[in-house]
Amino acid sequence: xxxxxxxxxxxxxxxxxxxxxxxxxxxxxxxxxxxxxxxxxxxxxxxxxxxxxxxxxxxxxxxxxxxxxxxxxxxxxxxxxxxxxxxxxxxxxxxxxxxxxxxxxxxxxxxxxxxxxxxxxxxxxxxxxxxxxxxxxxxxxxxxxxxxxxxxxxxxxxxxxxxxxxxxxxxxxxxxxxxxxxxxxxxxxxxxxxxxxxxxx
Numbered sequence: 392x393x394x395x396x397x398x399x400x401x402x403x404x405x406x407x408x409x410x411x412x413x414x415x416x417x418x419x420x421x422x423x424x425x426x427x428x429x430x431x432x433x434x435x436x437x438x439x440x441x442x443x444x445x446x447x448x449x450x451x452x453x454x455x456x457x458x459x460x461x462x463x464x465x466x467x468x469x470x471x472x473x474x475x476x477x478x479x480x481x482x483x484x485x486x487x488x489x490x491x492x493x494x495x496x497x498x499x500x501x502x503x504x505x506x507x508x509x510x511x512x513x514x515x516x517x518x519x520x521x522x523x524x525x526x527x528x529x530x531x532x533x534x535x536x537x538x539x540x541x542x543x544x545x546x547x548x549x550x551x552x553x554x555x556x557x558x559x560x561x562x563x564x565x566x567x568x569x570x571x572x573x574x575x576x577x578x579x580x581x582x583x584x585x586x587x588x589x590x591x592x
Contacts, residue, residue: 469527478566495512527542
């Protein structure tokens, strides 16, 4: 029962924070929505910020698992999985409850770099970036770190653009740019291998 109450608090807070923002949503609003008393809240969380951190951890687990699962399901090769990232995001952008990236939103509302909430959001970006980097490494391109950074910038730019102006083609445009970058990097690597083979023959 205790874990169910805690989960209900976190899930309710997560929905409200994502939909309305962190600062504007009060503890009382969360409690009213969840139907839980204030003493129960403070039994599990010492402060609103602790609840925010718990909500971010829940969102991190949900969103990373979903994105990585969809990328793997939609693509049979590292290249296809990287491009599937943008296809998956494109569907997310078109949902009625899309409010941008919760982690970007968190860094905006908690801008201090040493704030635990800011750091939790940054950690989410770092971990998912590592997954993208692992896929790029499998491509065996000449500059994998550079390509990884380019793809992540494209992803973040697409999320922000979709949130701000909501054009339906945002994800498709980002995907096309990603495809050009990936194929250019693959062609460069192939050209170098061909040159090396000719030099050694």
